[in-house]
Amino acid sequence: xxxxxxxxxxxxxxxxxxxxxxxxxxxxxxxxxxxxxxxxxxxxxxxxxxxxxxxxxxxxxxxxxxxxxxxxxxxxxxxxxxxxxxxxxxxxxxxxxxxxxxxxxxxxxxxxxxxxxxxxxxxxxxxxxxxxxxxxxxxxxxxxxxxxxxxxxxxxxxxxxxxxxxxxxxxxxxxxxxxxxxxxxxxxxxxxxxxxxxxxxxxxxxxxxxxxxxxxxxxxxxxxxxxxxxxxxxxxxxxxxxxxxxxxxxxxxxxxxxxxxxxxxxxxxxxxxxxxxxxxxxxxxxxxxxxxxxxxxxxxx
Amino acid sequence: xxxxxxxxxxxxxxxxxxxxxxxxxxxxxxxxxxxxxxxxxxxxxxxxxxxxxxxxxxxxxxxxxxxxxxxxxxxxxxxxxxxxxxxxxxxxxxxxxxxxxxxxxxxxxxxxxxxxxxxxxxxxxxxxxxxxxxxxxxxxxxxxxxxxxxxxxxxxxxxxxxxxxxxxxxxxxxxxxxxxxxxxxxxxxxxxxxxxxxxxxxxxxxxxxxxxxxxxxxxxxxxxxxxxxxxxxxxxxxxxxxxxxxxxxxxxxxxxxxxxxxxxxxxxxxxxxxxxxxxxxxxxxxxxxxxxxxxxxxxxxxxxxxxxxxxxxxxxxxxxxxxxxxxxxxxx
Amino acid sequence: xxxxxxxxxxxxxxxxxxxxxxxxxxxxxxxxxxxxxxxxxxxxxxxxxxxxxxxxxxxxxxxxxxxxxxxxxxxxxxxxxxxxxxxxxxxxxxxxxxxxxxxxxxxxxxxxxxxxxxxxxxxxxxxxxxxxxxxxxxxxxxxxxxxxxxxxxxxxxxxxxxxxxxxxxxxxxxxxxxxxxxxxxxxxxxxxxxxxxxxxxxxxxxxxxxxxxxxxxxxxxxxxxxxxxxxxxxxxxxxxxxxxxxxxxxxxxxxxxxxxxxxxxxxxxxxxxxxxxxxxxxxxxxxxxxxxxxxxxxxxxxxxxxxxxxxxxxxxxxxxxxx
Numbered sequence: 010x011x012x013x014x015x016x017x018x019x020x021x022x023x024x025x026x027x028x029x030x031x032x033x034x035x036x037x038x039x040x041x042x043x044x045x046x047x048x049x050x051x052x053x054x055x056x057x058x059x060x061x062x063x064x065x066x067x068x069x070x071x072x073x074x075x076x077x078x079x080x081x082x083x084x085x086x087x088x089x090x091x092x093x094x095x096x097x098x099x100x101x102x103x104x105x106x107x108x109x110x111x112x113x114x115x116x117x118x119x120x121x122x123x124x125x126x127x128x129x130x131x132x133x134x135x136x137x138x139x140x141x142x143x144x145x146x147x148x149x150x151x152x153x154x155x156x157x158x159x160x161x162x163x164x165x166x167x168x169x170x171x172x173x174x175x176x177x178x179x180x181x182x183x184x185x186x187x188x189x190x191x192x193x194x195x196x197x198x199x200x201x202x203x204x205x206x207x208x209x210x211x212x213x214x215x216x217x218x219x220x221x222x223x224x225x226x227x228x229x230x231x232x233x234x235x236x237x238x239x240x241x242x243x244x245x246x247x248x249x250x251x252x253x254x255x256x257x258x259x260x261x262x263x264x265x266x267x268x269x270x271x272x273x274x275x276x277x278x279x280x281x282x283x284x285x286x287x288x289x290x291x292x293x294x295x296x297x298x299x300x301x302x303x304x305x306x307x308x309x310x
Numbered sequence: 311x312x313x314x315x316x317x318x319x320x321x322x323x324x325x326x327x328x329x330x331x332x333x334x335x336x337x338x339x340x341x342x343x344x345x346x347x348x349x350x351x352x353x354x355x356x357x358x359x360x361x362x363x364x365x366x367x368x369x370x371x372x373x374x375x376x377x378x379x380x381x382x383x384x385x386x387x388x389x390x391x392x393x394x395x396x397x398x399x400x401x402x403x404x405x406x407x408x409x410x411x412x413x414x415x416x417x418x419x420x421x422x423x424x425x426x427x428x429x430x431x432x433x434x435x436x437x438x439x440x441x442x443x444x445x446x447x448x449x450x451x452x453x454x455x456x457x458x459x460x461x462x463x464x465x466x467x468x469x470x471x472x473x474x475x476x477x478x479x480x481x482x483x484x485x486x487x488x489x490x491x492x493x494x495x496x497x498x499x500x501x502x503x504x505x506x507x508x509x510x511x512x513x514x515x516x517x518x519x520x521x522x523x524x525x526x527x528x529x530x531x532x533x534x535x536x537x538x539x540x541x542x543x544x545x546x547x548x549x550x551x552x553x554x555x556x557x558x559x560x561x562x563x564x565x566x567x568x569x570x571x572x573x574x575x576x577x578x579x580x581x582x583x584x585x586x587x588x589x590x591x592x593x594x595x596x597x598x599x600x601x602x603x604x605x606x607x608x609x610x611x612x613x614x615x616x617x618x619x620x621x622x623x624x625x626x627x628x629x630x631x632x633x634x635x636x637x638x639x640x641x642x
Numbered sequence: 643x644x645x646x647x648x649x650x651x652x653x654x655x656x657x658x659x660x661x662x663x664x665x666x667x668x669x670x671x672x673x674x675x676x677x678x679x680x681x682x683x684x685x686x687x688x689x690x691x692x693x694x695x696x697x698x699x700x701x702x703x704x705x706x707x708x709x710x711x712x713x714x715x716x717x718x719x720x721x722x723x724x725x726x727x728x729x730x731x732x733x734x735x736x737x738x739x740x741x742x743x744x745x746x747x748x749x750x751x752x753x754x755x756x757x758x759x760x761x762x763x764x765x766x767x768x769x770x771x772x773x774x775x776x777x778x779x780x781x782x783x784x785x786x787x788x789x790x791x792x793x794x795x796x797x798x799x800x801x802x803x804x805x806x807x808x809x810x811x812x813x814x815x816x817x818x819x820x821x822x823x824x825x826x827x828x829x830x831x832x833x834x835x836x837x838x839x840x841x842x843x844x845x846x847x848x849x850x851x852x853x854x855x856x857x858x859x860x861x862x863x864x865x866x867x868x869x870x871x872x873x874x875x876x877x878x879x880x881x882x883x884x885x886x887x888x889x890x891x892x893x894x895x896x897x898x899x900x901x902x903x904x905x906x907x908x909x910x911x912x913x914x915x916x917x918x919x920x921x922x923x924x925x926x927x928x929x930x931x932x933x934x935x936x937x938x939x940x941x942x943x944x945x946x947x948x949x950x951x952x953x954x955x956x957x958x959x960x961x962x963x964x965x
Binding site: 036145149152153154156157160161163164165237241244245248249250251261264267268271272274276279280283286287290291294295298 | 325335446449450451453455459462465470480575577580583595599610613617
Binding site: 534535536538539540541542543544545546549553554557558561631 | 698700729730731732733734737738740741742745746747748749750751755759760763764808811
């Protein structure tokens with residue numbers, strides 16, 4: 010119907026197209042801004058924090074539970090977001106907490122992505138029994154709620170950032186494995202993979218150089234969603250008391266610390282870390298939600 | 311069909327063995343439950359006596375075999391702390407969790423379904439956009455923090471600021487009543503009040519999910535020829551949306567709700583902790599923190615069985631709702 | 643001639659899209675007499691289906707029937723009717739049969755539900771009464787063991803069966819007009835023949851008028867009383883079936899007839915119409931067919947009117963008689 014009305018589009022690289030499509034949605038751009046804000050705070054926490062919340066010596070217990078906007082006892086510092094039960098400046102604690110939360114989130118997702126992709130591609134390429142066995146394991150992993158598995162794992166492993174990372178990776182890799190496998194299975198039956206196989210290229214080269222790049226769009230989308238979930242999950246585990254240690258508080262830990270003061274009206278100790286957490290997670294989800302539409306393979310070709 | 315069920319159950323049995331062994335070994339390695347149970351200044355002899363009475367002096371694999379042997383006979387050991395059989399402890403707490411999950415599902419459906427259908431019918435309206443953005447918040451915000459904020463607003467701030475605003479309870483079950491030997495909060499006014507905030511917290515995530523699912527399905531169904539044909543038949547808009555569209559939406563909603571029921575039981579661990587709701591989730595967390603191994607293992611076994619049964623039920627429910635599936639299963 | 647059942651004058655249905663206004667239907671006039679079958683022929687995008695949907699008031703945004711259009715059913719103006727009145731007319735006085743029988747019945751509702759609701763949408767009758775009427779309608783379209791069929795789901799039916807059910811639903815209220823949108827295109831040739839035969843018989847028996855929308859000239863040639871040929875949103879030729887088929891005046895109609903293979907064309911090169919339908923977003927000035935027309939002249943740069951060149955036989959072409 011519109012053949013004659015087609016205007017030849019400007020030549021664009023796929024990346025440019027993704028960027029320009031992405032910018033069309035204001036909400037998604039807003040999400041990206043939130044993510045950038047969270048990242049900035051996390052990376053530069055040691056330089057932009059008014060106070061080092063881990064330096065116990067600098068804390069003055071008389072300033073404990075100061076409401077937002079109050080000034081420290083020595084008059085040097087304004088606690089814009091108040092202080093917690095140990096007189097820590099909440100803003101500084103949140104900056105450092107964001108650092109821990111994002112670090113755990115990113116590292117666990119990248120590791121889970123790596124493991125998942127390898128498992129998924131191997132399953133797709135090998136097929137047969139290997140495929141069946143690997144996917145059985147993935148099914149079982151996915152049939153249990155991540156929070157429950159992580160909880161049990163941590164009850165076995167104990168506390169610590171490394172333990173939290175292990176737990177998060179273990180509950181997340183299966184998503185990537187399944188996605189990589191299904192994307193690879195679609196690609197596997199295409200002519201170019203057959204052609205590569207006819208050229209007697211080694212399987213590893215076919216899998217990683219030919220099949221992997223075509224699975225990327227769906228993996229990126231899953232990675233953003235998983236990242237948001239990972240950050241929330243870590244916060245939850247820390248809140249429940251089985252996550253990161255007290256010495257390296259994440260945002261979830263900060264919220265948990267404020268819990269006991271909530272009923273007495275000191276809302277800010279839980280409230281502001283929660284807002285920070287929400288900024289990071291909502292930002293990722295807003296951006297990721299639109300990224301899914303933009304990266305949809307149907308739009309790419 | 312039967313083969314399918316048997317295979318599912320065998321798979322579940324395997325998972326149970328692996329999981330119980332893992333947890334058994336894991337908890338054995340990281341801590342000494344005895345140290346948590348008796349006073350630090352007890353003598354070594356007393357300590358050994360307690361250890362022997364709990365069977366903890368034997369090698370790990372013997373302990374595990376003893377556990378498996380007992381478990382096969384329905385005995386999952388006694389709680390180190392409460393001294394009661396672990397299973398009994400969990401079953402006592404189960405109704406509290408189930409009524410919480412059930413009530414939150416009702417809330418999520420009652421709010422999420424109409425909002426999702428509306429957003430699907432008028433995708434460009436301001437209301438729809440608000441609902442969709444709200445749904446992103448709904449499943450982005452961490453559950454436990456939402457709970458805390460609800461406590462802050464409804465149990466602290468609003469009652470403090472507005473005189474006469476009812477202070478909603480933020481912990482415990484409130485008054486319960488015995489229904490067929492099960493203690494439930496659902497049927498007392500006080501119990502319902504106690505149920506309100508935790509159930510809302512738990513409903514938020516699920517509600518957001520239902521909104522998105524209902525919208526997506528409505529968008530898919532509305533351009534279908536059979537909807538246009540229904541219009542051409544002269545049906546009222548209410549009938550078209552309420553029957554032709556909704557019946558199609560219910561299929562994915564039912565599936566997801568069934569699967570999400572398990573998620574909710576897991577999420578209940580968080581909600582129960584925030585609201586001190588005495589369900590089996592809180593029991594699990596307490597047991598984990600206090601290394602009460604028999605309870606953790608027993609909980610796991612129950613959860614595995616629970617999930618296997620749940621997945622089966624969802625499959626069956628699906629075939630009831632979608633006539634096309636029914637025919638296929640009959641054919642095989 | 644008696645008063646027409648349906649009278650369409652200057653019907654214009656436009657789609658207001660981001661890219662511009664697509665004039666899917668742009669000035670269509672025709673009448674349908676009681677008991678008459680009108681074949682509405684054209685290729686995809688010619689506006690024939692939109693014309694059908696316009697008559698039922700089933701145009702979804704961004705499309706809309708433009709001011710100045712008129713659709714009269716027994717004298718009642720439908721373009722100005724209230725939504726409630728339109729709803730009451732749809733399914734009772736005008737019924738529609740869709741192209742793809744696989745898609746017109748809701749897969750998750752039983753056939754009886756879908757028939758009973760149609761009866762009860764227009765008549766205050768009991769469920770039992772509605773069921774009895776549904777059963778009778780199924781018998782009327784030649785469905786064996788109707789009781790069993792009523793309790794079944796659509797996916798348990800063959801394509802031809804489903805189309806019979808759809809026709810039965812259309813007949814439930816003995817409508818004055820049925821708009822059939824390519825109802826046989828998706829069916830096997832033998833089934834197609836049966837459905838055509840049934841349709842013709844039902845119209846003759848009940849005095850129902852019918853608009854049969856199709857891209858297949860061969861189908862309506864043996865069915866319709868009159869044929870209207872549409873091109874790019876306008877009727878280019880309309881007349882009695884025999885006149886249009888045997889003595890076509892518009893070069894587009896000639897092209898359509900020439901493209902149908904027959905015994906005479908065997909071994910010869912088949913005629914075809916070069917090029918493709920112009921975009922509805924920017925139709926050229928003048929006759930929209932001129933770019934594909936073998937006999938176009940300078941004059942074609944202005945739009946010709948629909949003129950009655952022979953009694954009851956109209957064409958929109960400057961060279962209708964000359965050719």
